[in-house]
Amino acid sequence: xxxxxxxxxxxxxxxxxxxxxxxxxxxxxxxxxxxxxxxxxxxxxxxxxxxxxxxxxxxxxxxxxxxxxxxxxxxxxxxxxxxxxxxxxxxxxxxxxxxxxxxxxxxxxxxxxxxxxxxxxxxxxxxxxxxxxxxxxxxxxxxxxxxxxxxxxxxxxxxxxxxxxxxxxxxxxxxxxxxxxxxxxxxxxxxxxxxxxxxxxxxxxxxxxxxxxxxxxxxxxxxxxxxxxxxxxxxxxxxxxxxxxxxxxxxxxxxxxxxxxxxxxxxxxxxxxxxxxxxxxxxxxxxxxxxxxxxxxxxxxxxxxxxxxxxxxxxxxxxxxxxxxxxxxxxxxxxxxxxxxxxxxxxxxxxxxxxxxxxxxxxxxxxxxxxxxxxxxxxxxxxxxxxxxxxxxxxxxxxxxxxxxxxxxxxxxxxxxxxxxxxxxxxxxxxxxxxxxxxxxxxxxxx
Amino acid sequence: xxxxxxxxxxxxxxxxxxxxxxxxxxxxxxxxxxxxxxxxxxxxxxxxxxxxxxxxxxxxxxxxxxxxxxxxxxxxxxxxxxxxxxxxxxxxxxxxxxxxxxxxxxxxxxxxxxxxxxxxxxxxxxxxxxxxxxxxxxxxxxxxxxxxxxxxxxxxxxxxxxxxxxxxxxxxxxxxxxxxxxxxxxxxxxxxxxxxxxxxxxxxxxxxxxxxxxxxxxxxxxxxxxxxxxxxxxxxxxxxxxxxxxxxxxxxxxxxxxxxxxxxxxxxxxxxxxxxxxxxxxxxxxxxxxxxxxxxxxxxxxxxxxxxxxxxxxxxxxxxxxxxxxxxxxxxxxxxxxxxxxxxxxxxxxxxxxxxxxxxxxxxxxxxxxxxxxxxxxxxxxxxxxxxxxxxxxxxxxxxxxxxxxxxxxxxxxxxxxxxxxxxxxxxxxxxxxxxxxxxxxxxxxx
Numbered sequence: 001x002x003x004x005x006x007x008x009x010x011x012x013x014x015x016x017x018x019x020x021x022x023x024x025x026x027x028x029x030x031x032x033x034x035x036x037x038x039x040x041x042x043x044x045x046x047x048x049x050x051x052x053x054x055x056x057x058x059x060x061x062x063x064x065x066x067x068x069x070x071x072x073x074x075x076x077x078x079x080x081x082x083x084x085x086x087x088x089x090x091x092x093x094x095x096x097x098x099x100x101x102x103x104x105x106x107x108x109x110x111x112x113x114x115x116x117x118x119x120x121x122x123x124x125x126x127x128x129x130x131x132x133x134x135x136x137x138x139x140x141x142x143x144x145x146x147x148x149x150x151x152x153x154x155x156x157x158x159x160x161x162x163x164x165x166x167x168x169x170x171x172x173x174x175x176x177x178x179x180x181x182x183x184x185x186x187x188x189x190x191x192x193x194x195x196x197x198x199x200x201x202x203x204x205x206x207x208x209x210x211x212x213x214x215x216x217x218x219x220x221x222x223x224x225x226x227x228x229x230x231x232x233x234x235x236x237x238x239x240x241x242x243x244x245x246x247x248x249x250x251x252x253x254x255x256x257x258x259x260x261x262x263x264x265x266x267x268x269x270x271x272x273x274x275x276x277x278x279x280x281x282x283x284x285x286x287x288x289x290x291x292x293x294x295x296x297x298x299x300x301x302x303x304x305x306x307x308x309x310x311x312x313x314x315x316x317x318x319x320x321x322x323x324x325x326x327x328x329x330x331x332x333x334x335x336x337x338x339x340x341x342x343x344x345x346x347x348x349x350x351x352x353x354x355x356x357x358x359x360x361x362x363x364x365x366x367x368x369x370x371x372x373x374x375x376x377x378x379x380x381x382x383x384x385x386x387x388x389x390x391x392x393x394x395x396x397x398x399x400x401x402x403x404x405x406x407x408x409x410x411x412x413x414x415x416x417x418x419x420x421x422x423x424x425x426x427x428x429x430x431x432x433x434x435x436x437x438x439x440x441x442x443x444x445x446x447x
Numbered sequence: 448x449x450x451x452x453x454x455x456x457x458x459x460x461x462x463x464x465x466x467x468x469x470x471x472x473x474x475x476x477x478x479x480x481x482x483x484x485x486x487x488x489x490x491x492x493x494x495x496x497x498x499x500x501x502x503x504x505x506x507x508x509x510x511x512x513x514x515x516x517x518x519x520x521x522x523x524x525x526x527x528x529x530x531x532x533x534x535x536x537x538x539x540x541x542x543x544x545x546x547x548x549x550x551x552x553x554x555x556x557x558x559x560x561x562x563x564x565x566x567x568x569x570x571x572x573x574x575x576x577x578x579x580x581x582x583x584x585x586x587x588x589x590x591x592x593x594x595x596x597x598x599x600x601x602x603x604x605x606x607x608x609x610x611x612x613x614x615x616x617x618x619x620x621x622x623x624x625x626x627x628x629x630x631x632x633x634x635x636x637x638x639x640x641x642x643x644x645x646x647x648x649x650x651x652x653x654x655x656x657x658x659x660x661x662x663x664x665x666x667x668x669x670x671x672x673x674x675x676x677x678x679x680x681x682x683x684x685x686x687x688x689x690x691x692x693x694x695x696x697x698x699x700x701x702x703x704x705x706x707x708x709x710x711x712x713x714x715x716x717x718x719x720x721x722x723x724x725x726x727x728x729x730x731x732x733x734x735x736x737x738x739x740x741x742x743x744x745x746x747x748x749x750x751x752x753x754x755x756x757x758x759x760x761x762x763x764x765x766x767x768x769x770x771x772x773x774x775x776x777x778x779x780x781x782x783x784x785x786x787x788x789x790x791x792x793x794x795x796x797x798x799x800x801x802x803x804x805x806x807x808x809x810x811x812x813x814x815x816x817x818x819x820x821x822x823x824x825x826x827x828x829x830x831x832x833x834x835x836x837x838x839x840x841x842x843x844x845x846x847x848x849x850x851x852x853x854x855x856x857x858x859x860x861x862x863x864x865x866x867x868x869x870x871x872x873x874x875x876x877x878x879x880x881x882x883x884x885x886x887x888x889x890x891x892x893x894x
Contacts, residue, residue, distance in 0.1 A: 031755030087757050093653075151756050192658065196756045205719030206540075207867045210769050211639065211840035213743035214735050215723045220744040221678065228675035231668065233793070272652030276662045288661050296660035297667040298759050303746035304767060308478030309598050309643045309803065310534050311769050311841075312745050312866050320751060322657050322758050346680070356756065393658035394758075419759050420654045 004133040024110035030084035050128035061155035062147030076140040078169035081120040082149035085112030093421035114416035126437035138445035152356030153396035171369040172404035178412030188408040190362025190390030193325035204315035220302035220317040226347040253389040331357035361398035376440035451580040471557035477531035497575035508602035509594030523587040525616035528567040529596035532559030540868035561863035573884035585892035599803030600843035618816040619851035625859030635855040637809025637837030640772030651762035667749035667764040700836040778804035808845040823887035
């Protein structure tokens with residue numbers, strides 16, 4: 001009885017692509033805070049076009065959108081998505097305008113098309129297919145679509161606390177996912193936590209001629225020395241107590257990851273590397289991937305960055321760092337430890353100008369909803385999902401923990417270049433992902 | 448008999464300012480290579496307007512201009528200047544357009560006005576005053592005006608080697624100088640050498656989502672670690688053999704610098720610092736200022752530098768470093784030692800993408816030409832010159848060593864913010880500097 005829904009999806013693929021392009025044209029870069037309401041309003045219109053009862057909730061930051069279709073069914077399926085995107089810089093590395101979507105060789109290129117506007121539109125389109133074909137939805141539907149996922153979901157807790165009754169469902173589909181390097185569809189059951197900090201050093205009232213470096217202090221050098229103390233060259237993080245709360249992988253999780261083919265050679269080739277960090281390989285590589293916290297420089301800047309030489313002693317320097325956190329690590333605790341580490345090593349002049357973050361969370365690998373999603377995937381893609389106990393990436397999954405068992409599947413693929421120039425999706429993945437959502441809705445009634 | 452010349456300078460000050468403004472409007476940023484010929488051509492026209500026999504010499508880089516007035520006198524005075532300027536970035540810190548000169552409160556603001564277009568124009572204007580008043584020049588005049596001073600004077604040796612006969616004079620006025628923090632005129636008898644290097648690390652074929660930092664190498668972290676090995680936190684440079692060839696200050700030089708009032712409190716206040724590097728003060732501070740080589744970060748850049756957060760693992764990182772070198776240190780030798788240091792510490796992945804530089808040089812503090820310049824200064828400014836055995840800055844003085852005893856005096860002052868936003872000069876210094884050149888020309892006939 002789901003055939004008309006799948007046929008509708010096939011016949012209206014072009015309309016769904018147009019909806020996606022329209023959403024991608026809005027440069028809703030959360031880090032810059034522009035165009036957020038414009039993007040939220042378009043998402044509202046898309047939800048309403050699928051007869052979803054949509055509401056826009058103001059927060060101290062970008063608005064949160066909820067959507068609901070209550071058909072009085074036993075089961076409820078929730079979607080978590082976001083309408084914000086990462087900055088598109090560096091623009092010059094894009095082959096086409098990041099905010100003017102372009103199809104080339106079966107792929108749609110745009111900032112945010114994979115993360116996660118493509119998912120958002122695919123899910124709304126799937127619901128619309130039920131409505132337009134007068135097919136009864138066998139489950140209730142809920143949407144939570146926020147606008148600050150890419151900047152740490154700072155105001156989502158504010159929304160969740162004010163709307164606790166809404167955050168309840170029998171299964172949930174998280175924002176991202178897709179096919180791996182071997183083309184097989186993957187599901188991610190968890191997300192690492194994150195602490196993002198901006199470090200800043202300012203030692204002079206203004207830049208000086210660099211000849212004065214013989215007698216004046218250097219902000220970039222102070223920053224370099226401070227950053228150098230965070231990790232040794234084997235990437236072991238040297239902040240006191242950093243690893244204290246790391247929860248080891250469970251036996252079930254280890255079993256799950258040891259089964260996964262990491263396709264090391266192909267991944268190395270994709271990134272143009274001879275070996276992974278510290279020559280990691282095999283099970284050890286996987287253990288790092290799924291359960292290592294990190295300390296990473298997302299950006300560092302000071303002084304003259306243009307062509308050629310400029311002999312200046314910069315007054316200021318800054319670095320943007322993200323620490324990925326695994327289960328049981330607390331971002332507030334890590335923030336204190338980072339501050340304490342800087343002070344202990346004599347870097348009280350290195351300020352933490354601002355920070356954001358949240359803890360990790362996982363849905364257990366043996367949760368029955370995981371099987372439901374796997375069945376739906378098999379019906380559409382013809383193979384079992386590759387089950388990852390967690391993504392190495394982050395998201396505010398912890399806010400849903402205990403209320404909605406979340407599984408992350410989506411429209412992306414290994415070559416989607418999420419957060420990077422030339423972000424893209426396969427049109428075919430977008431198309432079949434819509435059908436997978438439709439089939440999942442059917443499968444959920446047997447769950 | 449020099450009175451008409453000085454009167455002419457007074458009466459035509461506005462024209463000289465207009466000439467200077469015209470030259471400052473040309474954004475001849477050597478690091479970018481734009482507008483170089485345009486600036487050279489204007490300098491040619493200015494020289495010709497002073498009846499100087501000017502020639503433009505093509506090199507593999509920016510052209511070198513020479514000028515000559517041969518009156519058959521015993522003595523020859525040479526001027527070394529440059530028509531290129533430093534980049535004006537960061538533009539947003541300028542209170543007025545760096546390439547649209549503006550006078551505010553007796554100061555003229557523009558990129559390059561102090562370094563060294565103001566000097567160039569003041570010198571040409573002084574010669575013009577002799578010509579326009581039909582005052583016989585008592586010395587022959589030579590100009591060497593290059594266009595790559597701010598990027599290491601890479602092609603000046605090429606010109607010098609082809610024009611060795613020209614590089615000969617009884618005294619020379621180097622490009623820069625002015626008044627110190629106490630308003631007293633200063634002379635600089637030497638220049639440190641410099642090695643400028645651009646370090647680059649590229650470890651991935653493209654930027655990655657930062658979640659992959661658990662298994663992929665980090666270019667910015669490799670660079671941070673590498674830079675961290677160059678110096679300890681007391682600023683001691685740890686490159687093997689770096690200090691091997693440092694020539695200590697002579698007894699005469701020490702005597703000269705111990706006499707200088709460094710005005711520590713006022714300098715600290717100007718830079719907004721509580722203490723100098725490593726709490727240096729007194730004679731030790733001066734010894735560092737005049738005779739310490741440095742290792743300084745002029746710029747460091749990697750990853751996302753915009754507002755807010757972006758979680759990226761950057762594929763590339765770079766740093767621009769300048770090493771100031773004192774007498775007897777060889778930039779080629781230091782370059783080899785930097786490369787050797789990186790390799791020794793396991794940083795063969797950190798490339799030296801390009802480099803430029805030259806050695807230090809000094810005119811002896813007891814050279815008789817220094818006295819001639821001091822007499823001219825006393826007649827115009829009413830006080831003796833503060834004699835610095837060397838500047839902490841750099842310039843290709845080594846090319847003239849043994850051929851022209853150079854003394855550097857100029858139109859700048861302590862607040863000129865050379866190489867920084869809001870570069871400016873005092874109109875009054877510009878005015879009196881022209882007269883000082885006229886008087887110097889007269890004094891030279893008694894030398």
